[in-house]
Amino acid sequence: MVNYKVTVFNGSPINAQTTNDVFIKLVGTDGESELNKLNTPISFTSTQVAWPVSIGKLIQIKLVKKKPIVFAAVDWFPAKVEVESPDGETYNFPIYRWITDSVEQSFREGTALRAFEDSHSIGRDSREQELNQREKDYCWDVYAEGIPHIMKAKDLDSLPPEVRFSCTKSKQFNFTATAAMKELNLKGIADSKDNWTDINDVNRVFSNKDTKISKYVEEHWKEDAFFGYQYLNGVNPILIRRCTALPENFPVTDEMLFPDCQSSLAAEMKNGNIFLLDYKRFDELKANIFHGKQQYLMAPLVLLQKTPDDKLMPIAIQLKQTPAEDNPIFLPTDSEYDWLMAKIFVRSADSSEHELNVHLLRTHLLAEAFAVSLLRNVPMVHPLYKLLVPHTRYTLQINFLARNLLISPSGFFNKYAASGGEALSTILQRSMSSITYKSLCMPEDIAERGMEDVPNYYYRDDGLKLWDIIQRFVEGVLGFYYKSDEQVQHDLELQKWFSDIFEHGFLSQETTGIPQRLSSVAELVKFVTMVLFTCSAQHSAVNDGQFDYGGWMPNTPFSLQLPPPTTKGTTSEATMLNTLPDIGTSAQGMAALWLLSKPPFDFVPLGQFPEEHFSEEFPCQLIKDFQRELEMLSAEIISRNIGLDIPYTYMDPALMENSVAI
Template sequence: MVEYKVTVFTSNLATGSTFNNIFIKLVGTDGESKQTWLKSLKGALCFIRGSVSCFTVSCPTSIGKLVLIEIDKHSLPLFPEDSWFPAKVEVKSPEGDTYNFPIYRWITDSDVHRFREGTALTILEDNHHLGRYSRQQELKQREEDYRWAVYREGMPHCMKTENPLSLPCEVRFSFTKTTEFLYTASTGLTELGLKGLDRYKESWTDIDDINRVFCCKQTDISDYVQEHWKEDAFFGYQYLNGVNPMLIRRCTALPPNFPVTDDMVFIRGQCSLADEMEKGNIFLCDYKRLDGLKPNIINGKKQYLMAPLILLHKTPVDKLMPIAIQLKQIPADDNPIFLPTDSEYDWLMAKIFVRSADFNEHQLNVHLLRTHLLAEVFAVSLLRNIPMVHPLYKLLVPHTRYTLQINHLARLLLISEAGVFTKFAASGGDMMTILTRSLSSMTYSSLCIPDDIAERGLEAMPNFYYRDDGLKLWDIIHRFVKAILSTHYKTDDEVQQDSELQKWIGDIFEHGFLSQACTGIPQSLTTVTELVKFVTMVIFLGSAQHSAVNTGQYDYGGWMPNTPISLQLPPPTTKGTTSNATMLKTFPDVNTTVQGMATMWLLSKQSSDFVPLGQYPVNHFTEEIPHKIITDFQGELEVLSAIIKARNKSLEVPYTYMDPVVVENSVAI
């Protein structure tokens, strides 16, 4: 008889314990053990949360190199079946070899569950018949568990699920996440309900009254916004380092529908638009995706949503200043071009309509579509097509954490017919038009920050911290991805011949980008370089990019006048007709304001089980080389974090959203 020493590690999750009986079978290249009941002197405490328990499995002879283990769980008579979350199993063979089997998933039934030995293997490297059979069976089950569904025509497809509890256990929120999410949502709405603000359908009569909303939930930046929201320099700054740094681009020629002249924007002819454009000092923001939308009706009142064009000028002291605003796309006598030289409230109202347009563009295109919905596509395709033993699964699965459930909740609570965004945002009644327009105009290059910055002509823009931090993060992630994948893909042929990899990218092209070749999204992967870039984009989008466009929502939207969710008077058609009273009547009603602010508070709130970028409490890699690569990755992130913190000490408004310590590994909120 020979003995195998089996060590079982149960995770430290709050509900991860089991008091059921656990059985194991070891399967090797030369045979398999009998199904063995794992029992010890610990008794029922063997598999409680955080426990490490050791057992012995005996075999008549050696079963060779271990390929997989089979685990099943059975409840005791008269006891209910419970759920168990094992982290991993370690097996030491009689020959002295140690095998690791990462699990990190819920076992909720009495079925047999198979787990591969932890060495990462592509399908080309997986030569044993048992291993190939195991990965085929795993993917067959995954295709049943993770099925595609069409939420709305023209949008990326999503996972088919009826409610959060119908999601597979391994992709649901933890107990901690669930509890804190519900607590944050309920306390915010309770605070507003106690004040009666959530039911008050009247206009604001004094701008200072807005302070009563979430008066105890200000942040340093939201306080700064409240003090500086009217200033042109801060208006321009937000296009670089606010929550929507994705719209601004260098202007080399004025659009024909934006007839700005030198006399309008440069007093006394001190310079010209042509000269400033040639120098790279003129920038354009165009909200054409919002043109022609049917605005919402809120509290029985028609709302207004413009599709403005904004011209900005980089001054000699490196401030980005708005110099012209046209609120509708088609020039007309009743569509004046507003200028900083206009009356205080004419100019301020023009900026308010821009900021409201930016809220709707940001939420639907930049935030929902380009991070949440695409991250779900990447996650579902991974879980359907790539087995746990594959290096791509091990690399990407930490970046799918909680994404499927948070997106289900978004569809349920935010963009459904009764959702907050549908009911209270200016674009809520026509949001699908924006989403379909956005997807049809999306390009692969716009999802890759080095390409995107170059295409928008922003390489030399000063004080652009989103770009500075984002490019550094991209490079760090790219080096990490290249180091991991290059250990398995030595040649381009190996990429082309990996059928699982090709099915993964094919599903993304079909279900994420609706088979639109014009997006530039690859339909297949042909080179190692192409694979590394695409995987870098997937990780960057679900971590750094999401943090950049999500984390600061309450910072910049906690003072409603800076980011109105909707506006309920039309913009002025002639100059000299606006006032403070006009502004207050134009702002959203009190209940609309507080619903928007409560939502932004919830979406900006970090969970205590947040996992920062580069940290892997659930580590599927078991070999020494990937562990060394991960350590190097973490070291580079620490250095970047220190650089960002040092820079921020000298900034009036610190830019923290791409500091690796606040960037979450996945789209989880």
């Protein structure tokens, strides 16, 4: 008889252990054992599996959870199983998923293998069976034409247990949402249709939930310097671009901007001091109607100028795309409320641009396409699965909730945002047509927008360093497994993952610049770097500051109730108050931003891998190196922020979720 020592480790979720009977079978190159019962309840247990002869090199284990006749079924979340063979070799079997039924389930030994390396028939059969099941569990669906495809799921219970929220996450998410609405209802403002009569009353909506930055916003939101600053380091830092030629539909003149003839637009553009914001995707949209009132959403053009003291100041605003008599170009020299109202309409447009394009589409929906393709096409034993699965955590459930609560016919945007209703699908489709590979790869995006040397652009400074750290990590891991371009080209599982993303994520649009096939290790590294960066860093940059910058509603109103002024000199404080969203709409928007910005209790920062999917020494060492580099960057950011009036923390790896999980 030979003995195999089997050690079972439970996962971290609450109620991970089970009181049901659990059996294990070892499968090796020279045979397999019988089912052996493990000790229960399982929390951390070792047992001996005895067999007359060695079964060779272990390939997989099979686990079965059986409900005793007189007891209820109790789900089980094993983390991993370690098996020490008679010759002293230790095998690791990563699991990290809920086992909810009595069906026998197979799990591969943890050494990463691509399909052509899986030489034993048992391994090949196991691989095929796993992918066949995954194709059934993770099916593509079309939520709306012209946007990335989603995972097919009729309700939360139809999501596979492995991708659902933990018990802790579900309770916290529901509690946070309920608490926010209960507070608004107690104050009697959740459904108020009254307009604001005093701008200072806005801070009473969530007076006990202010952040340091939201208080700063409240105090400085009217200032031109802060208006410009937000396009560098607020929640939408990817719209601004250097302007080298004035758009033909934006007839700004030197007489408007430089009446003293001390400079000119041509000179300022030549010196790299002029920047453009263009919300053209909102042109000629029919804004939403709610509470029986037409809402307003503009498509502004904005010029900003870098001053000698390195501030970005707005110098001209045109609120519609087509020049006309009733579409004046507003200037800082106009009356206080003419200029302030122009900026409010810009900030309102930016809130929709940010939420629907920059946040929802470019992080959440793309992350879902990346996740579904990975879970559908790549087996657990594949190195790509091991590398990317931590960055899919909770994405499918949070996106299911987002569709139901935010963009469905009964969701937030249709009930409370100017960009809801008929406009919503058009905005998403137009935004989708603007996505390019370059715009998703931060170094290329920064260069294409001409933003390489703009001072005080902390999103860029921190993000480029983070991109480089992620790229080195990805290059090290993938370079360990792929030694030649031919190995990339011939990995059919890898190519299917990529082609599914191209078809279902980018809708087969060649204009995106996404290649249709991976042809080299370098291409693979670049694409995986983009995927990992999008699911962690980019999402953090455009998500985590939502309440910071939107907690003071006038800075980012989701909707506006009056059209913009068509002539100058007709606005006042009363005009502003009647234009801003009513009290109930404001409160609902602020509650949504508070919920979406609140860090979860089971937060996992970038670089932390509670689930140990890799077994080989080299990738495990790369993970340690990755963590060390992230810690150094975090310390650098903390040190830099000490001297800033507005600390920029959204690219701090220590504060950044590892996946699109909120």
